[in-house]
Amino acid sequence: MPQFYSRAMSEMFQPEIESMPRPELEALQLERLQSTVSRLRTNVPVMAERLTNHADPTSLSDLASFPFLRKADLRDNYPFGLFAEPRSNLARVHASSGTTGKPTVVGYTADDLSIWSDCVARNLIGAGCRPGDMLHNAYGYGLFTGGLGLHQGAERAGMIVVPVSGGNTERQLMLIDDFAPEAICCTPSFALTLAERLGASARDSSLRVGVLGAEPWTDTMRDEIEERLGITAVNIYGLSEVIGPGVSCETAHQDGLVIAEDHFLPEIVHPETGDVLDDGEVGVLVLTSLTKQAFPVLRYWTGDLCSLTREPDPDGRTHARMSALVGRSDDMLVIRGVNVYPSQVEHTLLGVEGVSPHFQLVVTRDGTLDSLQVRVEGSCVDTNEVEAKLVSSLGISVTVVAEADGAVPRSEGGKLNRVDDQRLL
Numbered sequence: 001m002p003q004f005y006s007r008a009m010s011e012m013f014q015p016e017i018e019s020m021p022r023p024e025l026e027a028l029q030l031e032r033l034q035s036t037v038s039r040l041r042t043n044v045p046v047m048a049e050r051l052t053n054h055a056d057p058t059s060l061s062d063l064a065s066f067p068f069l070r071k072a073d074l075r076d077n078y079p080f081g082l083f084a085e086p087r088s089n090l091a092r093v094h095a096s097s098g099t100t101g102k103p104t105v106v107g108y109t110a111d112d113l114s115i116w117s118d119c120v121a122r123n124l125i126g127a128g129c130r131p132g133d134m135l136h137n138a139y140g141y142g143l144f145t146g147g148l149g150l151h152q153g154a155e156r157a158g159m160i161v162v163p164v165s166g167g168n169t170e171r172q173l174m175l176i177d178d179f180a181p182e183a184i185c186c187t188p189s190f191a192l193t194l195a196e197r198l199g200a201s202a203r204d205s206s207l208r209v210g211v212l213g214a215e216p217w218t219d220t221m222r223d224e225i226e227e228r229l230g231i232t233a234v235n236i237y238g239l240s241e242v243i244g245p246g247v248s249c250e251t252a253h254q255d256g257l258v259i260a261e262d263h264f265l266p267e268i269v270h271p272e273t274g275d276v277l278d279d280g281e282v283g284v285l286v287l288t289s290l291t292k293q294a295f296p297v298l299r300y301w302t303g304d305l306c307s308l309t310r311e312p313d314p315d316g317r318t319h320a321r322m323s324a325l326v327g328r329s330d331d332m333l334v335i336r337g338v339n340v341y342p343s344q345v346e347h348t349l350l351g352v353e354g355v356s357p358h359f360q361l362v363v364t365r366d367g368t369l370d371s372l373q374v375r376v377e378g379s380c381v382d383t384n385e386v387e388a389k390l391v392s393s394l395g396i397s398v399t400v401v402a403e404a405d406g407a408v409p410r411s412e413g414g415k416l417n418r419v420d421d422q423r424l425l
């Protein structure tokens with residue numbers, strides 16, 4: 001039987017920072033916010049112009065008067081127009097694939113990379129990893145921030161990294177078997193692919209902790225991954241525009257994703273009005289970097305929907321915690337006027353006996369009428385039952401098609417796109 005880390009055990013990598021009293025933390029945030037605004041005014045002409053009519057913040061609540069920065073701003077200033085350091089001071093660039101051809105490019109100084117390593121090391125230690133543990137790192141290496149982000153954080157935490165990257169599932173299975181890593185990081189969909197290929201032997205693997213993220217997943221999917229792989233699976237969140245993985249992560253308590261608030265200031269705002277919402281309310285996560293040198297962001301509109309709590313966690317961490325994402329404000333599908341999130345479909349499907357966690361949404365348009373088809377797997381699935389459940393949770397009619405096992409696209413390590421929106425073609 002695999003050995004579990006106790007869920008009650010969640011150590012801190014930087015306890016003095018992670019459990020800093022909130023008044024002290026907020027004073028530090030204000031000081032850092034002021035220097036970020038000043039850096040943007042001095043070093044980034046585009047931002048200096050935008051901030052002309054804005055006074056320097058004298059309290060954290062002043063942040064709400066500043067304009068949002070959006071993905072389109074990064075695109076408009078491609079590739080390096082928003083960088084706040086000369087090229088010679090950069091240590092690395094990363095990029096995330098854009099929907100319109102050109103990627104979104106971000107840069108790091110050596111200090112930025114070091115802070116990033118600390119953030120990810122906090123995540124790994126909080127998740128239950130320990131110095132000397134081996135990490136099978138199946139996030140993609142390259143321009144994507146997942147591979148190198150987890151890599152350097154694991155090294156900072158004193159772990160042994162297997163930099164396997166994405167793809168080649170068979171080889172990954174062999175390496176897990178031969179090297180016996182204690183921890184794995186990859187997308188949740190890839191964790192399921194691995195569990196599926198390992199079959200009954202999955203629970204006997206050496207793995208105890210999974211640090212999974214970069215794409216949406218639900219608690220039901222987590223239960224399935226934990227059950228099949230015999231691991232504690234925590235949710236890690238981040239985005240390249242803000243730093244990469246390590247913006248926030250659950251601890252072994254699995255009770256909200258702790259944001260590294262000494263480096264990233266979170267706000268939750270109304271998706272349409274942009275007004276700041278209270279803790280507990282769901283809205284768009286907006287992030288301001290507080291220490292980044294090469295690519296500082298002021299009020300970056302992530303498009304990710306979640307809520308915040310500022311209650312301390314069971315170990316005494318004082319930094320704000322965000323809920324798992326409930327969706328994105330912009331990957332929300334509007335089908336016949338109804339807002340549909342893929343995560344809603346997933347949640348419903350996973351509650352039906354016999355339906356595997358693999359599914360795909362296909363949206364088509366005939367004249368002006370949109371149709372939603374949900375492809376699921378499982379030869380003995382009662383499609384009428386699944387349809388009825390989806391109709392009641394989504395509020396629109398759906399056709400469910402049960403396919404043979406393996407017919408729905410799988411993750412081979414990268415992010416999985418569960419939506420085939422043919423209306424866009």
Ligand code: DLL
Binds near residue numbers: 240245
């Ligand atoms: O996905 C960074 C990352 C790497 C996070 C490895 C976690 C682990 P991007 O490619 O820039 O960066 O994509 C960022 O992915 O705005 C979310 O919509 C989504 N995303 C990231 N983490 C999660 C998560 C990386 N835990 C975009 N749950 C974000 C749901 C996530 N969605």
